[in-house]
Amino acid sequence: MATLSVENLTYVYGEKSPFQKTAIEDVTFSAKSGEIIGVIGHTGSGKSTLVQHFNGLLKANSGKVLLDGADIWENPKEIRKIRFKIGMVFQYPEYQLFEETVYKDIAFGPTNMGLSAEDINKRVLDTAQMLGITAEMLEKSPFDLSGGEKRRVAIAGVMAMQPEIIVFDEPTAGLDPAGRDIVLEKIKEYRDRTGALVFIVSHSMEDMARVADKLLVMNSGHLSMFDTVKKVFSNPQKLKKIGLNVPQVTKVFSALKEKGIPVDENVFTVNDAVSYLLSFLKGGKNND
Amino acid sequence: MIKDITFGQYFPAKSIIHRLDPRIKLVLSLMFIIFIFVAQNAVSLAFIGTLTLLFVLISRVPVSLFLKNIKAILFVIILTSVLNALYVTTGNVLLEFWIIKITADGVKRALFMSARIIILIISSSLLTYTTTPTELTDAIERLLKPLRFIGLGEAVHVMAMMITIALRFIPTLIEETDKIMSAQKARGADLESGTLFERIKALIPILVPLLISSVRRAYDLAEAMECRCYNGGSGRQRMKQLKLAGRDYLSLAVLVVCMSAIIAFNIIF
Ligand SMILES: Nc1ncnc2c1ncn2[C@@H]1O[C@H](COP(=O)(O)OP(=O)(O)OP(=O)(O)O)[C@@H](O)[C@H]1O
Numbered sequence: 001m002a003t004l005s006v007e008n009l010t011y012v013y014g015e016k017s018p019f020q021k022t023a024i025e026d027v028t029f030s031a032k033s034g035e036i037i038g039v040i041g042h043t044g045s046g047k048s049t050l051v052q053h054f055n056g057l058l059k060a061n062s063g064k065v066l067l068d069g070a071d072i073w074e075n076p077k078e079i080r081k082i083r084f085k086i087g088m089v090f091q092y093p094e095y096q097l098f099e100e101t102v103y104k105d106i107a108f109g110p111t112n113m114g115l116s117a118e119d120i121n122k123r124v125l126d127t128a129q130m131l132g133i134t135a136e137m138l139e140k141s142p143f144d145l146s147g148g149e150k151r152r153v154a155i156a157g158v159m160a161m162q163p164e165i166i167v168f169d170e171p172t173a174g175l176d177p178a179g180r181d182i183v184l185e186k187i188k189e190y191r192d193r194t195g196a197l198v199f200i201v202s203h204s205m206e207d208m209a210r211v212a213d214k215l216l217v218m219n220s221g222h223l224s225m226f227d228t229v230k231k232v233f234s235n236p237q238k239l240k241k242i243g244l245n246v247p248q249v250t251k252v253f254s255a256l257k258e259k260g261i262p263v264d265e266n267v268f269t270v271n272d273a274v275s276y277l278l279s280f281l282k283g284g285k286n287n288d
Numbered sequence: 289m290i291k292d293i294t295f296g297q298y299f300p301a302k303s304i305i306h307r308l309d310p311r312i313k314l315v316l317s318l319m320f321i322i323f324i325f326v327a328q329n330a331v332s333l334a335f336i337g338t339l340t341l342l343f344v345l346i347s348r349v350p351v352s353l354f355l356k357n358i359k360a361i362l363f364v365i366i367l368t369s370v371l372n373a374l375y376v377t378t379g380n381v382l383l384e385f386w387i388i389k390i391t392a393d394g395v396k397r398a399l400f401m402s403a404r405i406i407i408l409i410i411s412s413s414l415l416t417y418t419t420t421p422t423e424l425t426d427a428i429e430r431l432l433k434p435l436r437f438i439g440l441g442e443a444v445h446v447m448a449m450m451i452t453i454a455l456r457f458i459p460t461l462i463e464e465t466d467k468i469m470s471a472q473k474a475r476g477a478d479l480e481s482g483t484l485f486e487r488i489k490a491l492i493p494i495l496v497p498l499l500i501s502s503v504r505r506a507y508d509l510a511e512a513m514e515c516r517c518y519n520g521g522s523g524r525q526r527m528k529q530l531k532l533a534g535r536d537y538l539s540l541a542v543l544v545v546c547m548s549a550i551i552a553f554n555i556i557f
């Protein structure tokens with residue numbers, strides 16, 4: 001079990017330079033193992049900046065990040081240990097691949113952790129299997145793979161470290177629908193297997209509705225909402241005001257309701273919509 | 289962090305110096321620098337020092353930025369002063385022990401040299417703080433234009449284009465390096481400790497992706513330039529036409545007057 005708490009976090013880029021920019025200001029929240037938290041917000045709202053504080057890649061100007069109640073910067077020399085517990089998959093992670101083979105690249109993290117060769121081997125093979133990376137692919141150069149495959153390899157490189165908390169910055173950006181589905185599914189699978197706390201930064205409300213338990217909404221560097229998916233999406237006006245929106249199907253259901261058809265507005269995914277509509281049409285009453 | 293490396297230290301501000309034509313600015317700066325060494329006595333040096341301070345104030349670039357640059361070469365200044373003070377042994381002896389002899393002339397010479405170096409640093413920083421690197425290369429390219437008469441026109445253009453592209457991509461490269469470093473640190477890469485050999489080895493996970501993305505970027509850029517029909521310098525026109533304005537002639541006039549004053553001071557005092 002792990003708990004991540006963020007207290008009054010403020011971060012300023014280029015302090016005391018003419019380009020000074022407060023990227024996040026006074027952000028406070030707390031999350032615990034087993035949750036998938038979607039981080040949403042308009043472009044430049046500070047999502048990436050916020051998540052890079054979790055494992056100490058950025059150090060806040062003021063405020064704290066607590067892992068299980070202890071400040072991650074308590075002992076700056078031990079920050080690498082924190083990074084083994086809190087993994088981070090950057091946007092377009094395929095650009096960080098560098099080894100000769102996929103196997104070696106996935107092994108990079110576990111090797112840095114100082115694990116035994118046996119452990120490393122096991123972790124690499126397990127993770128590869130979970131992410132659908134075949135034995136044949138493991139021996140290839142990472143640069144000979146397709147974009148979607150590279151993405152999976154890069155994600156495997158972080159998952160193989162088996163962090164208790166794992167952060168994904170726009171993991172599905174630039175992938176085709178099938179690729180997106182696979183990545184989201186694997187993230188969910190990782191959570192189910194390890195009970196980790198997962199953060200996903202995303203611009204897709206549809207994706208978030210599908211996988212997230214809670215949503216953390218950023219607006220111009222401030223934490224605007226931190227609540228369950230249902231609560232956040234039941235407030236479309238507020239989302240609109242900060243440049244976001246509810247999923248498309250939810251809009252359809254709102255429109256139906258406006259037309260006088262007594263449907264439930266709290267439908268966020270297409271799958272839910274299908275089963276809801278089927279039972280609605282059959283029984284004439286909702287089963288929610 | 290790697291971003292703290294300032295490069296092409298342009299400082300955006302609204303001042304007449306920022307708006308001067310870069311060609312004029314470059315030529316004036318070179319003239320000014322030559323005159324720092326033409327100034328032969330205390331009066332003319334004080335005059336040129338005052339002018340420099342005046343220009344700094346007009347430029348609206350924070351004085352602290354200039355102090356930072358002076359601090360960076362403080363060692364050189366001190367070293368030159370000491371060497372000069374020791375080297376010159378004429379004039380009244382102020383201090384003498386063992387083989388060291390400090391004279392009034394020596395001290396004077398040391399002060400003179402330090403003042404010159406400081407003015408030199410301030411005036412050249414003034415140029416880079418108020419002119420973007422692109423403007424500078426542009427100015428160089430145009431000033432070297434007469435070289436086309438000896439068949440070097442294309443060479444000048446190619447050089448200028450290369451410098452412009454290089455300058456343009458330095459911030460991008462720094463950003464990219466930063467990103468890759470963060471990504472590898474997140475995977476537990478240890479860049480800060482270990483023996484020299486270990487540290488060099490630790491750079492591989494950063495250099496390989498950086499090299500790959502640079503090559504990719506270079507191809508992309510080449511393709512994009514070709515798509516826009518780039519084929520060298522001949523027949524190329526410019527979006528930003530440089531045109532000398534009133535302020536350019538004015539500043540040229542001011543400088544000529546000042547330079548004459550320095551020559552006059554040199555003769556009179
Ligand atoms: N390295 C940097 N230097 C200076 N300012 C930065 C830097 N990185 C981000 N910023 C600024 O900080 C603010 C927050 O940026 P951040 O990358 O956290 O936003 P984001 O929510 O992740 O946006 P996106 O959805 O586009 O990824 C932005 O206004 C951005 O311009």
Ligand SMILES: [Mg+2]
Binds near residue numbers: 047048
């Ligand atoms: Mg981002």
